[in-house]
Amino acid sequence: MSLLEQHEEENGIKLNDTGKYFILGASRWMKFFAIFMIIILSLMLLVALMMGAALSQMASVYNEGASTIAMGGASFGVGTVIFAALLYVYPIYALLKFANISKRGIHTGDSELFNDAFRYLKGFFQYMGILIIIFIGIYLVFFIAIGFGAAIGGAM
Numbered sequence: 001m002s003l004l005e006q007h008e009e010e011n012g013i014k015l016n017d018t019g020k021y022f023i024l025g026a027s028r029w030m031k032f033f034a035i036f037m038i039i040i041l042s043l044m045l046l047v048a049l050m051m052g053a054a055l056s057q058m059a060s061v062y063n064e065g066a067s068t069i070a071m072g073g074a075s076f077g078v079g080t081v082i083f084a085a086l087l088y089v090y091p092i093y094a095l096l097k098f099a100n101i102s103k104r105g106i107h108t109g110d111s112e113l114f115n116d117a118f119r120y121l122k123g124f125f126q127y128m129g130i131l132i133i134i135f136i137g138i139y140l141v142f143f144i145a146i147g148f149g150a151a152i153g154g155a156m
Contacts, residue, residue, distance in 0.1 A: 015106075015114075020106050023102055024102075024103060024106060027098065027100075027102045027103050027117075028099070028103075030095045030096075030098055030099040031095070031096065031099035031100070033095060034092045034095040034096040034099065035096075037092045037095075038092060041085045041088060041092070044081055044084070044085045045081070045082065045085050047081070048077075048081035048082055048085070049078070051074070051077065051078060051081070052074055052075070052077075052078040055073075055074035055077075056074060087131065090123075090127055091124050091128055094120045094121070094123045094124035094127070095120075095124055097117070097120040098117050098120040098124065101113055101116055101120065102114060102117035102118075102121075105117055
Protein backbone atom coordinates (compact mmCIF):
# COMPACT_ATOMS: atom_id res chain seq x y z
CA MET A 1 0.00 0.00 0.00
CA SER A 2 1.44 3.36 -0.99
CA LEU A 3 1.68 6.31 1.36
CA LEU A 4 -1.09 8.13 -0.55
CA GLU A 5 -3.51 5.19 -0.30
CA GLN A 6 -2.76 4.85 3.40
CA HIS A 7 -3.39 8.58 3.92
CA GLU A 8 -6.72 8.39 2.03
CA GLU A 9 -7.78 5.36 4.05
CA GLU A 10 -6.96 7.06 7.36
CA ASN A 11 -8.75 10.30 6.46
CA GLY A 12 -11.73 8.80 4.61
CA ILE A 13 -15.22 9.19 6.01
CA LYS A 14 -16.31 6.15 7.95
CA LEU A 15 -19.99 5.53 8.52
CA ASN A 16 -20.63 3.95 11.90
CA ASP A 17 -23.84 2.26 13.07
CA THR A 18 -25.30 5.53 14.37
CA GLY A 19 -24.80 7.22 11.00
CA LYS A 20 -26.31 4.24 9.21
CA TYR A 21 -29.30 4.36 11.56
CA PHE A 22 -29.88 8.05 10.87
CA ILE A 23 -29.55 7.65 7.10
CA LEU A 24 -31.91 4.67 7.09
CA GLY A 25 -34.42 6.71 9.09
CA ALA A 26 -34.06 9.66 6.73
CA SER A 27 -34.48 7.39 3.71
CA ARG A 28 -37.69 5.95 5.18
CA TRP A 29 -39.09 9.44 5.69
CA MET A 30 -38.03 10.49 2.19
CA LYS A 31 -39.78 7.46 0.74
CA PHE A 32 -42.92 8.31 2.73
CA PHE A 33 -42.74 11.92 1.54
CA ALA A 34 -42.22 10.87 -2.09
CA ILE A 35 -45.15 8.45 -2.01
CA PHE A 36 -47.32 11.11 -0.37
CA MET A 37 -46.35 13.60 -3.08
CA ILE A 38 -47.16 11.06 -5.81
CA ILE A 39 -50.65 10.76 -4.32
CA ILE A 40 -51.01 14.56 -4.11
CA LEU A 41 -49.82 15.01 -7.72
CA SER A 42 -52.21 12.31 -8.90
CA LEU A 43 -55.06 14.08 -7.14
CA MET A 44 -53.96 17.41 -8.67
CA LEU A 45 -54.04 15.93 -12.15
CA LEU A 46 -57.39 14.26 -11.50
CA VAL A 47 -58.87 17.54 -10.23
CA ALA A 48 -57.44 19.39 -13.24
CA LEU A 49 -59.08 16.96 -15.64
CA MET A 50 -62.38 17.08 -13.76
CA MET A 51 -62.19 20.87 -13.63
CA GLY A 52 -61.66 21.01 -17.39
CA ALA A 53 -64.60 18.71 -18.04
CA ALA A 54 -66.89 20.59 -15.64
CA LEU A 55 -65.98 23.99 -17.05
CA SER A 56 -66.51 22.82 -20.62
CA GLN A 57 -69.96 21.52 -19.64
CA MET A 58 -70.82 24.81 -17.96
CA ALA A 59 -69.54 26.78 -20.95
CA SER A 60 -71.75 24.82 -23.34
CA VAL A 61 -74.83 26.10 -21.50
CA TYR A 62 -74.03 29.72 -22.34
CA ASN A 63 -73.98 31.41 -25.73
CA GLU A 64 -71.17 30.83 -28.22
CA GLY A 65 -69.07 33.95 -27.46
CA ALA A 66 -69.04 33.40 -23.71
CA SER A 67 -68.38 29.72 -24.25
CA THR A 68 -65.19 30.43 -26.19
CA ILE A 69 -63.90 32.81 -23.52
CA ALA A 70 -64.76 30.39 -20.73
CA MET A 71 -63.03 27.52 -22.51
CA GLY A 72 -59.89 29.62 -22.95
CA GLY A 73 -59.82 30.34 -19.22
CA ALA A 74 -60.54 26.72 -18.36
CA SER A 75 -57.80 25.50 -20.67
CA PHE A 76 -55.33 27.94 -19.11
CA GLY A 77 -56.28 26.81 -15.59
CA VAL A 78 -56.02 23.12 -16.43
CA GLY A 79 -52.74 23.68 -18.25
CA THR A 80 -51.33 25.59 -15.27
CA VAL A 81 -52.22 22.81 -12.83
CA ILE A 82 -50.73 20.15 -15.12
CA PHE A 83 -47.56 22.22 -15.58
CA ALA A 84 -47.24 22.71 -11.81
CA ALA A 85 -47.65 18.98 -11.26
CA LEU A 86 -45.05 18.13 -13.91
CA LEU A 87 -42.52 20.46 -12.25
CA TYR A 88 -42.41 18.14 -9.25
CA VAL A 89 -42.00 14.82 -11.05
CA TYR A 90 -38.18 14.86 -11.02
CA PRO A 91 -37.79 15.84 -7.34
CA ILE A 92 -40.10 13.03 -6.31
CA TYR A 93 -38.21 10.60 -8.54
CA ALA A 94 -34.89 11.73 -7.03
CA LEU A 95 -36.20 11.28 -3.48
CA LEU A 96 -37.46 7.80 -4.24
CA LYS A 97 -34.16 6.83 -5.86
CA PHE A 98 -32.20 8.19 -2.87
CA ALA A 99 -34.41 6.33 -0.41
CA ASN A 100 -34.19 3.01 -2.24
CA ILE A 101 -30.52 3.13 -3.24
CA SER A 102 -29.22 4.40 0.10
CA LYS A 103 -31.12 1.67 1.94
CA ARG A 104 -29.74 -0.98 -0.41
CA GLY A 105 -26.23 0.52 -0.18
CA ILE A 106 -26.24 0.44 3.62
CA HIS A 107 -27.61 -3.09 3.82
CA THR A 108 -25.10 -4.46 1.29
CA GLY A 109 -22.19 -2.28 2.43
CA ASP A 110 -21.63 -1.14 -1.17
CA SER A 111 -20.07 2.33 -1.12
CA GLU A 112 -20.71 2.82 -4.85
CA LEU A 113 -24.46 2.39 -4.32
CA PHE A 114 -24.27 4.72 -1.35
CA ASN A 115 -22.45 7.38 -3.42
CA ASP A 116 -24.99 6.96 -6.21
CA ALA A 117 -27.79 7.57 -3.71
CA PHE A 118 -26.22 10.86 -2.66
CA ARG A 119 -25.95 11.86 -6.31
CA TYR A 120 -29.76 11.70 -6.46
CA LEU A 121 -30.06 13.66 -3.22
CA LYS A 122 -27.77 16.35 -4.64
CA GLY A 123 -29.87 16.42 -7.81
CA PHE A 124 -33.01 16.88 -5.73
CA PHE A 125 -31.62 19.87 -3.84
CA GLN A 126 -30.06 21.35 -6.97
CA TYR A 127 -33.36 21.12 -8.88
CA MET A 128 -35.36 22.59 -6.00
CA GLY A 129 -32.81 25.40 -5.55
CA ILE A 130 -33.02 26.34 -9.23
CA LEU A 131 -36.82 26.18 -9.07
CA ILE A 132 -36.84 28.50 -6.04
CA ILE A 133 -34.53 30.98 -7.79
CA ILE A 134 -36.83 30.97 -10.84
CA PHE A 135 -39.91 31.56 -8.69
CA ILE A 136 -38.20 34.39 -6.80
CA GLY A 137 -37.38 35.99 -10.16
CA ILE A 138 -40.98 35.63 -11.32
CA TYR A 139 -42.26 37.18 -8.09
CA LEU A 140 -39.83 40.09 -8.45
CA VAL A 141 -41.03 40.74 -11.99
CA PHE A 142 -44.65 40.70 -10.78
CA PHE A 143 -43.90 43.08 -7.90
CA ILE A 144 -42.05 45.47 -10.21
CA ALA A 145 -44.93 45.34 -12.72
CA ILE A 146 -47.45 46.02 -9.95
CA GLY A 147 -45.29 48.90 -8.70
CA PHE A 148 -45.12 50.42 -12.19
CA GLY A 149 -48.84 49.94 -12.64
CA ALA A 150 -49.56 51.63 -9.33
CA ALA A 151 -47.20 54.50 -10.16
CA ILE A 152 -48.77 55.02 -13.58
CA GLY A 153 -52.27 54.74 -12.13
CA GLY A 154 -51.43 57.23 -9.38
CA ALA A 155 -49.97 59.72 -11.88
CA MET A 156 -53.21 59.86 -13.88
